Amino acid sequence: MKKLFSILFIFCFSFVSAQQSPNTRWTEAQADAWYAKQPWLFGSNYNPASAINQLEMFQEDTFSPEEIDKELGWAEDMGVNTARVYLHDLLWADSEGFKNRLNQFLDICAKHNIRPVLVLFDSCWDPHPKSGPQRAPQPGIHNSGWLQSPGASALNDPSQHPRLEAYVTGVVGAFANDSRILMWDVWNEPDNTNDNSYGKNHLKQEPENKREKVAMLLPRVFAWARAAQPSQPLTSGLWIFNKNRDMSIPENWSTTEKIQVENSDILTFHHYSDAESFEGVIKQLQTLKRPMICTEFMARGANSLFQTHLPIARKYNVGMINWGFVAGKTQTYLPWDSWQKPYINGRVPKIWFHEILKTDGTPIDPAEIAAIKAATGKTK
Template sequence: MKKLLFSLLFLTSTLYALAQPKTPERWTQAKADAWYQKQPWLFGPNYNPASAINQLEMFQADSFDPAAIDKELGWAEALGINTARVYLHDLLWEDPEGFKKRLDQFLGICAKHKIRPMLVLFDSCWDPFPKPGTQRAPQPGIHNSGWLQSPGAEALTDVSQYPRLEAYVKGVVGAFKNDPRILLWDVWNEPDNTNDNSYGRNHLKQEPERKKDIVTRLLPEVFRWARSVNPTQPLTSGVWIFSKDRNMSNPKNWSAMEKIQFEHSDILTFHHYSDVESFERVIKELKTQNRPMICTEFMARGANSKFQTHLPVAKKYNVGMINWGFVAGKSQTYLPWDSWQNPYVNGREPSVWFHEILKADGSPIDPAETAAIKSATGKK
């Protein structure tokens, strides 16, 4: 019976996709290059305020905190940060006018501090059961214990909700399609992530069965929805799985999801949490596509992904860099990924902080890191 239900789901989603107009083509290489040449060397964090555990708490009316955002982005400006990657959520569109107003206010604060964010529409990572309203408190000692997938498992497997998702994408991109305060749109974060080391394992595999297949069918539609409103900003979705035995310069080595991401993205983006030798190898492999590139997630100290080693290489190849985390707070991403299996409680502490640049009071976790950041950004 379960196989029959999923077969019907795939058939319905395929028919839905076939009924839609043809996806508009991505930017030409010349247009992408011309856009990138106008940008400064891009550097910043994946940002949510320390007071927010997830995307909903950042932007919902009752918890939106412009004062905290203004303070923290002031710290960012002092480091020479000129961009930030910020996650939105489809459930915020339940209050479209209020959400657009708050997002506009957020963009105003960013502009005040000379920061042009890239906005993320959907995300396959962490909790598959998002709910609007008051968000739960952080789980003690656990990395990113309250982050939410968008869309959640229920919406992802219910084709009748796809028009709602389409309205969200067209609505938010359409409202800000000509806004110079926005750098670009990241349409889906790690779309083929099944969270095997976090919620997937701890909650008896509550991810949808064949999630990758569902998202593989839906991702081209999301690109089409976003492109249909003719945004002036580029679109992207970043690849994130690399290994020495899989040369990404050869399209034959791409997964079905990666093929969609590469062939629909105006600007190539990728994630990389490993040593600098691996980082440079991946850059060289992706450079063969002759597209501007931004690394939209890096910097995990325990994985040898560091500012001092990686920023000089990125500047050498003119690759923008977005690290995970800015100010230590409710997301607790200063704790390592292994905290899902062994929470840092009862006095147990990580040997080094995993992510984040600043402590809650705005002081640096490591002054040598902030010195390396200022050196790379040219901030005196």
């Protein structure tokens, strides 16, 4: 009997411990409680105007706290309270220096009352990242120097995965209890194969079976991040929507989407289409019973606008983070089609695609600033 009691005790203890483990996805109640403590969230996907990509933002030789301080001051004046900021696994080669610079960046954010979402990996654009000096922008092309993380070589080579794990556990672990950070976005658009840009350029060929390889690695990345026991929630955002696919039905999810939904504490998504479509997506995703943040939107050429979308987001209490803050070396004020037809030799876009401010801090459209301030409650 004593032996049976001991066995039952161990079983019960193990069950309770598993239920309370910090290494599991948050419950709906935990997610709702966290979100209830947040203000209505608004910000931009941010990197300084002088940085063409994640490495140029955070490498020692090009890290510019003065510029970041100036630009985030402009953001604070609009009522911005968050920002989505991309990191990169290659930065971990200088782990102590990178952590120091990230800490300095977080201090600047805190000075301006901005709590960022930090992105660990990204499947978009150039699959062959290299540390060191970064190339100049290609004239007339949208996001011509942005980098995938991990790059194709690391994604193809399982022997590099321990290095990726060290990066994830190292950076999340270093800031796991840091109240300056809002959330960790573990992988941006993981199943994006860049078919309209680098994917068709044989010099920058995507890995074979990229989606399958990412789907194998993505659950491990969530597990690595959770192993660091962050106090902040984890997420990876859905980004493929169309009118013929109801995302409230799990049977309609791809393999990658299923991993994203079932591992994200807070539900995030991207949306670059009109207001009617935006509201429809929100209604579909509401059935998943998680707080929602739209971590990419605002493409003027796709009718994704501050004036139309922010009132809808406030109605449903959906946080909003648009792509692009200050025009600079990323050139994301140019449309996506610039990959096929660069805006050179006098060819200019009719409207700016992304970005809120010109490089000098003046708004592209004062009416947008008024809409942002109305949504954020910034009266001065």
